[in-house]
Amino acid sequence: MPDIRAVVFDMDGTILNTEMLYPKVSAEILRRRGLALSQDLTDAMMGRPAPVAFQVMIDWHDLADSIEILERESEEIFADILEVSLGLMPGFTELFKALLQAKYPLAVCTSASRNMAVELLGRFNITPDLQFVIGGDEVQHGKPHPEIYLAAASRLALSPQQIVVFEDSETGCKAAIDAGTHAIAVPGDHSKKHSFIGAQMIADTLHDPRIYELLIPTRPV
Known part of the structure; x- marks a missing residue:
């Protein structure tokens, strides 16, 4: 024992x-850029610190955005989702x-x-x-x-x-x-x-x- x-x-x-809510945030970020969130990208980002996760997203889709821009945008989206779904x-x-x-x-x-x-x-x-x-x-x-x-x-x-x-x-x-x-x-x-x-x-x-x-x-x- x-x-x-x-x-x-x-x-x-x-x-x-929240792990079920984060993909909604990522999906909205990508939707605004004419892109879709895949399960493979979700898995690659899951469990990692935000800066690392957003760098994965940037590399995955060759985004021009900085980590800081994506973090700020995600915080705004996440705040709205939290109020109804946490x-x-x-x-x-x-x-x-x-x-x-x-x-x-x-x-x-x-x-x-x-x-x-x-x-x-x-x-x-x-x-x-x-x-x-x-x-x-x-x-x-x-x-x-x-x-x-x-x-x-x-x-x-x-x-x-x-x-x-x-x-x-x-x-x-x-x-x-x-x-x-x-x-x-x-x-x-x-x-x-x-x-x-x-x-x-x-x-x-x-x-x-x-x-x-x-x-x-x-x-x-």
């Missing part, structure tokens, strides 16, 4: 349904409550900027129960590099092997695996075709009974 002492969540597509992923509320009751230290590591993450998580009153949030703008190397999860382990004063990480994408899961954490993949409709080789578990959703068996074995499910 692994010696699990803390739990770290990715945000986009793991806690919040929500929590299935099973998160129940699992988060159970982990709090079990006294696990909890944290979030996201490719989004820290300010954006705090703002979005704050809408659901999640941040007060977190030890910390690490944003993609606070590390030198974004996911799939393991830096962000190694930084989390350092802040928690634990070895990576003592930390469970929940990730929804191939990019994020690779970061968790390469950091040496106990990586649990939770694919959504947006990432079911991703590769999660090396993950300790591939869960159906955050409702998956195997998650509770691992982290809260005395809890009836």
